[in-house]
Amino acid sequence: MTTLFTAPTRVGAYARLAKLDIWDYYLAVPLAWSLCGPARDDPAALATLGLFLIGAVGVVAGAVAFDDVAGFRDGRDWANCAPRDSASAAAPPRRRLHRKPLLTGELTEREAVLFGWGATLFGLLVWTWTVAFAEHHPLWSVLLLAGCFFGAVQYSRGIKISYRGLQEVVLAGFGAGLVLAAVGLCTGELTGFAVVQAALFGFGPLLVGVYANTRDARGDASVGRPTAAVLLTGRGNRLFIAALTAAEVGLVVAASLLGAAPWWFALAMLPATGLRAAQLRHGVGYGDLAGARLLGLHAHRVTVSLLILVNLFAPLLGGH
Template sequence: MTDSIAAGRSASAAHGAGRLRVYARLGKLDVYDYYLGIFLALSAALFPVGAFTAGQARVLALFLLGEIAVLMAMVALDDVTGFRDGSDLANYGPDNPLRSKARKPLVAGTLTVPQALRFAWVCAAAGAGLWAGAAMLAPHRPLWALIAAGALFVVSLQYSYGLKISYHGFQEAFLVALGAVLVIVPYGLVTGGWSGFLMVQAVLFGFGPLMFGVYSNTNDVAGDRAVGRPTVAALVSERGNAVFIGALSAAEFLIGAVASVTGVAPWWFAVLMLPATALRARQYTTGFVRGDIMTARRTGFAVHRLSVVLMTAANVLVGTGVGG
């Protein structure tokens, strides 16, 4: 009797752990790249170290937790729409073996649409509460930061659901704006302002998810065209898409280079970012010379993470005075 009870509890615990993993897949918790922006905000606000308070650290922590909840809501709603319109069935189905069906619980049948929607709205409510708490505890509440956070919250939930902003041709611009806001808003809450150099970093941070997103769109072009989702890859020819992504890759480098030349960023910033620039060039070659789009997409994650490390290092160099 005791053994059967213990076995039942073990099975129940295993089921619960499995269900948590399914919801983690729905919320794409393994794709943590947007959350890395908090390191840029922290490293820019940290100096002088003695002036950075525990209260400011709590604000950043609350903002990060709220950010995780809001983005989990966004991607869960994106999955609901993708499942309903059939694009995820096309992009993650048996005809596309390069994409793992397990990453889409609705396609895999491990969750139902009502379950996914409940998860999304609970996450949205939690995110709103956490961001409100961060604003209440913040030493500064600049109006621009509050408006940016509020707009991001609303637009994120309408990205693929409700108004379906990404179905009206704004997907690529939204990805950059999303990343940028996730850097400048927490910085504004703890410092009350912003700087040109931080804005450059924020835009480059937004380029990171954009530059693995456009490779995903290249792979998913057939499914997106079928449901009328107007990504650039779906709207233009293969050559046009290759030119577009090449132009984005060049623009990313030029943003840092122009900032260095004009004094918005330290003169050495573009040099510091050269390892990321070289890896970005490798990503493009892999995708459009070798024709291996999905490997190129994975390289995009590495470029983004390396860029965050380099930009964080730049903030430390500036903050400590080592970088002049």
């Protein structure tokens, strides 16, 4: 495949392979910190969270590198980067190729695979150290962390979970698992409100991914990658996205009404709810999938920021 342009540095190419500019999963760590209550000021807990974050960067970098390798091998990434009116176009726009250093020829397949294994091994070693170092290591937390590692590594390699119709489950479950595993290692405890917040965190990457998958449905279908956007009709997929959005908002409201969260929780989350409504309008209403994906990133970041504020101020306002 012809090299379209040369990167200024190979470091930049590896950084783009690792998708270091997309840091939304790593927000699980500050959210977990805010859920630690009195342990927030414990140096051991802070060190545990620091190690956890470093390990997460390695695991995620390895997972996305393997995903790029899989997309390069089966042609999915080339098809998805091509202009929307011609999947067989010979030269996709450079802006779409910028984050795919394998397609641009900046990195070879072998280099990407070695990077993926190196990052994965690094993440595994750091997470193992994190569990050994943590003051608390309940079995459920260790199992959650092991599940996150397995799901990330096997997402596009090995059993290829994302090629077996479970992509959406992994997108949400990985994020929720990170939050709960980190809280468990720092406190050894699990509350209903923490579970609610972990689920809301998981909705973040999920409600970014479903819009991206809708945009990439043609390329995914061509290689047999069965995302919801591939398996459902256009109308069915729109209903699926609307249902996910309603489920996230419904979880916030139900948590307030049923006592799992402070009574004012739903009011505090209104800015995030507004962004979700705008995302749904852009993506499902107007068909602006790129705009909806971007709004999804903003909505996730606002959601996490609001959750952290809720956790910090709830004791002062008579909450959990």
